[in-house]
Amino acid sequence: MQITTFLQSSSPRMGLGRATSMLLAILLTLVGRTAVAQQVGSSTADIRNVIVTSGVSTSTVSTTTYDAIQSTAGAGRFAQRNFGTLDVNDGRLLLQGGTVEITETNDETYDRAFINYGVSSGTFASPPLGLAQTIELSQTGYNSSTGVRTFSLSNAARDILALATVGGTNSGSNRFDVTVNASGSAPDGNGGFDEVVITGSNVRRRSVFTATGIPSTVNINTNNIQLAADGNATPSPYYFPNTGTAPQFPGFNFTSSQNAGGTPGAFDINNGQLRLLNTAVTTNETGASSVKSVILYYRTRTTTGVVGAFNPITLTQSGDINNGVRTFVIDPASTNNTNSQPNLIATPAVTAVGNYVVEVYYQANVFNSSASTTTTVTYPSSSNSSFAATFTVGGIPIATTIWTGGINDNWFDAGNWSAGVPTATTNALVRDLGAGNSVPYPNIYSSVVRTVNDIPNGTVLYNNATSGPAQTRNFIMGGSSQASRSIARLVVGQLQVFGDFVNTYDSFIQRENTITEFAGGDQNITGGTFTRVDISGGGTKTLGTLTGLTGDTKPKTSGVMNVSESINFLTPGVYAAAANPLAVNPFTNLANNAGILSTDITSPSANRIVLADRGATNLNNGAQLNGETDNAFLFGFVVTTRQGVKTNENRTYGNIGIELNFMGANAPGNVDVTRNTVESYSPLAGRFGIRRIFGVRPSDAATNSGGLNATLVFHYRNSETVNLNGPNTQTPGTGSIPEERLTIFVSQNSGNTFRLVGRDGPVDEVKNTVTRTGVTTFATLTLGDIDNPLPVKLVAFTATRTGNAALLNWTTASEQDNAGFEVQVSTDGTAFRKLAFVASQNANSAQKTNYTYTDQEEGKTGTRYYRLKQVDTDGTESFSPVRTTSFNGAASVATTLAGYPNPFTNKLEFNLDATAVGDGMAHVQLIDMTGRIVREQKLQVINATLTLTDLDGLRSGLYLAKVTLPNGTTQKVRVQKQ
Known part of the structure; x- marks a missing residue:
């Protein structure tokens, strides 16, 4: 197939450049590139062959390279070929790619070539169809003497049969056409370059096939998968398991930019990073079937030997369903994912240097509402199949030294360890020594001399005056239960941990006025009980997520960090002049970047930071959170309590970012305060809060004596006001709120609706605070946009059976730009339909407004589900909670x-x-x-x-x-x- 594009002006005035500009929009669409100036090239492109996999079943499938040069029918040719009758469930028809040759002329250079293809109902005689699908090929050769450049691809696996049956229709005779186009550059005569294209949209090769059978109601299509080597947070490119865009995931060999132990391209076994960052999966559903969830399963294994189980990652639906199509992605903070972006080098299967395989497959959980059944659909669909790629691990494993206690309890005595005192580059393992064993567990007395009973001038037990802090890479506390566990005590000084901290059974003991510092890069911390915690060294310190560490037993996910004194982010200079001895770190280099301490916000009861109430250990101030900046902060859930809060005393609640001073006669009693810096409310399009949410719960609301009244100061970080309004509460979006428009909102129903609290005067953009006096409601608090307020609407909604009718009542506290309410009903709680529309009584109102509607439809049976769709004047929509009423039995029986x-x-x-x-x-x-x-x-x-x-x-x-x-x-x- 030879394509030559030549453009000649029909008018001397028009010229080549103007004619080219008229075609620019069309050519940009075909090629998918953007250019300031673009010309149609004079080079030629030949499509040499097309590679197709076909067969009526998996047992008869074969891959054939067809001649695409000839335009007439014949043996081994693609043109005029009939691929026969194929069942849409059992048959196979895949376009794998082919070869394109470009003969370059006039100093044009082409760096991209594409096979365009399309499928539609029809025969050879049917009118030509648009070719909306493309496969980009990879350059495989160049002959400088002839100017011929070659592009090829042989494993695209584009499912042609699926394109013929989208939505369960379009079975019967189908046309399958291919053509080619390319793009490159040519000198513009002024020392620069113009973009040039070759397009073959009017010349093509065509084939046919017949589709039969009823398609599956749900299909899965993996659009891409993304793995990041060496910890790159924004890697490129994406890898595609089922398309022709290079590079391919199946069969791809991932390499590291580091040279691990002399092995080129290998990942270091100790700190290598090959992280599964993201994927995009689309599902197509029809009829009564709907996809409830999609799970990505992954595992690593050696190329030979024992094969372990797959690990699940529950994907998050991104956006709404559109014509039966849903999209699912990895959410870094996704619900119930203990490690939603796992490092494949740190998985349990990777225990030594060598070659490894990573495998993935997908499973959709499908609910059929007509049959009330749940089934699963997997991709790839064939049994015991998965997508697989490879990587190599090299380097020398970091040594682990094991506590033996052979001499005494001194951490710094080499004779107490199997391989010497732990250092920042060696792991320390303290095993459970077992019942009845008299061997002592380690005690850390750093930078001091310990004497008998610690009496001055007493007999020296051991001299650690020059020891510096105790150090270790991974610190692993062994054990199998709370009753069978090891012990380690930080008695004096400091412990620096540069790797993961495995304290599964809370057996690490830290005494007052000591420091536990997490000083490495990315670290995992199971949690525990601490006095002072310092964060340094950069990276993310993840609470409660462990992979690949064993100790005495398989690690378990934990995640509560109880802190009695302080958590300090050691950003440069923060503590250099501190007068409080609890805020001085005598060992750490203050020039280090601090890093981020992260919790799993989806399990706040099991994965949280708890700052202690006021007590002797924290100078009666309560445990404090110090040194947070936009680059060093606690990203997650923190909780603290203050007992017996009095009036007219300003409380900062551990310096977590909220100040409350209760005024008047009523004291709040005990006050619980929580902070969430992962999520942001976005209940309506274009209306959202910042990524900081406080929960304030006084134990005594004083409702019988006039209530509470307080001055509230809301602190925020600049980075919490951007990347908002994502597809869910956790995932970043593109919205932002200018600082000068920030104001306080409160919700008493978990963020479903909000009420404006307001602010006194302008925002303090230097101190990053918003202040409000006279606050009387204490619940869920956040900052929103004063010009695009969070919804301040529904406060009550009921549905009550009255005879054979249902009476719906609802109340709004206030309304803004409210067009009205669409009343919806469902018989299964999933599929809702419109009953009526009730217009707003006042589109903008600050008054309480009551509404009512009676559902008088005939033939009601079973349970009916009701909800309201509130519609703004600009078309923005939001939904109420669901209410139910039963129409089983007599009218007096109500659900x-x-x-x-x-x-x-x-x-x-x-x-x-x-x-x-x-x-x-x-x-x-x-x-x-x-x-x-x-x-x-x-x-x-x-x-x-x-x-x-x-x-x-x-x-x-x-x-x-x-x-x-x-x-x-x-x-x-x-x-x-x-």
Whole structure:
């Protein structure tokens, strides 16, 4: 197939340049490139062959290279070929690529070549179709004497049969066409270059095939997968497991830029980084089937030997469903992913230098609403199949020295260790010595002389005057349970940990006025009980995530860090002149970058930082968070409590960024404060909060004596005001809020709706604070945009059965640009339809407004689910919580408790009868079918709603939910975990 593009002006005035500009938009679309100036090239392009895999089943599949030069039918030719009748489920028709030759002329140089292809219903005689699909080829040769440049690709695996059956339609006879285009550059005559293209959109080779059968209701397509070598946070390129764009994931050999132990391209076994950063998966669903979740499974293994199990990463849906298509991606802070971006070099299978394989496959969990069944679809679909790539590990493993206690309890005595005193480059393992063993565990007395009973001038037990801090790379505390564990004590001075900290059973003991410093780059910390913690060395210190460390037993995920004195980010100069001895680090180089301390925000009860209340160990100030900047901070969930808070005293709650001074006659009692710096509320498009959320919970709301009143100072970091309004609360977006527009909002229903608190005067952009006096509501607080406020709307919504009708009532506290409410109903809790539209009584109102609607549809049976879609005047939409009403039995029987969604995955919401239930604490139990209580929790009833979260750990099956309400009554409902 030879394509020559020649453009001649029909008018002397028009000229080549003007004619070219008229075609620019079309050519840019074909090639996918952007240029300031672009010309059509005079070179020629030949498509030499096309490579196709075809067969009526997997057992008959074969890959053939077809001649694409000839335009007439014949043996071994692509043109006029009939690939036969193929079942859409069992058959195979894949375009793998081919070869293109470009003969360059007029100093043109082409660096990109493409095969364009398309599929549509039709025969050889059908009109030509647009070729919207492309495969980019890789340059494989250049002949300088002839000016011929060659591009090839042989493993694109583009599914042509799937293109013929998108959405379950378009079966029967189909056209499958291919052509070619290329792009490059040519001298512009002024010392620069213009972009030039060759396009063959009017010349093509065509084939046909017949599609039969009913397509699967759900298909998975992996668009890309991204792995980062050597810790690069923004790697390039993406790797594609099922497309022709180079480089390919299947069969790709990942290499390191470092030379590990003399092995070129190998990853260092101690600190190599090959991190699985991201993937993009699309699913296509039709009919009654819907994709509830997609899981990526990965594992590493040696090229020979034992093969271990796959590890799951639950992907996050990005955006809304569009014509049956959903997109799923890796979320770095995704729910229930203990390591959502794993380092493949640190997985348990990588134990020695050598060659390794990384394998991945995908699984979609599909719910069929008509059959009420859940099934799975995998990709690749063939049994025991996965995508695989390779990498090499080299270097010399870091030595581990093991505590033997052969002489005494002195950490700094080499005779107590199997391979000498640990250093910053060696691992320290303290094993569980077992019951009845008299061998002492290590005590750290750094930079001091220890005497008998620590009496001055007493007999010297050991002299550590010049020891400096105790150091270790990975610090592993062995054990198998809380009752069988090792012990290590930091008694005097400092311990510096440069690697991971494995303290699974909280057996590391830190005494007052000592320092535990996490001084490496990226580190994992299981948690524990600490006095003072210093953060230095850069990188991210991740709480509660461990991979590949064993010690005496397989490590477990933990993640609570209890701190009694302080957490200090050692940014340059912060503590150089500190007068408080608790804030002085005598050993650390203050020039080091501090780093980030990170928690898993999806499991705040199990993965958090706890700052202690006021006490003697922290000079009666409470544990403090010091030295946070935009480059060094706590990224996650922190909680602290202050007992017996009085009026007219300003409290900073551990310096976590909120100040409260309660005024007047009423004191708040004990005050719990939480801070979340991972998530930002974005309940409506274009309306969002910053990435800092406080929860303030006084134990005494003084509701019977006039309530509480306080001055509130809200601190923020500049980086928390950008990258907002992402596809979910955790993932970064593109929105931002200018500092001068920041103001305080409060929510009393977990961020569903907000009320404006406001601010006094302008924002202090130097101190990064927003201040408000006269604050009387204490719940969930964040900063939003004063010009694009968070929704300040729905405060009550009920649905009550009255005979054969359902009466819906709802109330707004205020409205802004509100067009009205679309009342929606569902019979399965998933698919909602419109019943009516109730217009706003006042589109902009600061007054309480009541609404009502009666559902009088005939033939109601079973449970009906109701919700409101609130619509702004600009078209922006938001949804209310769901309310349920039962139409089983007589009209006097109403459902007062319903679980939603049902089946549930990781979250279960209970909707109560708001006419009979007030706000207060409820007791919730989940009971399995054996009668065992598997989840028990006290929850606050807010607007007749209770919400249980973090339910992924429950097994699939039926459960009985038992709820004891604030008024003492008990209600039950049967729910299913899918």
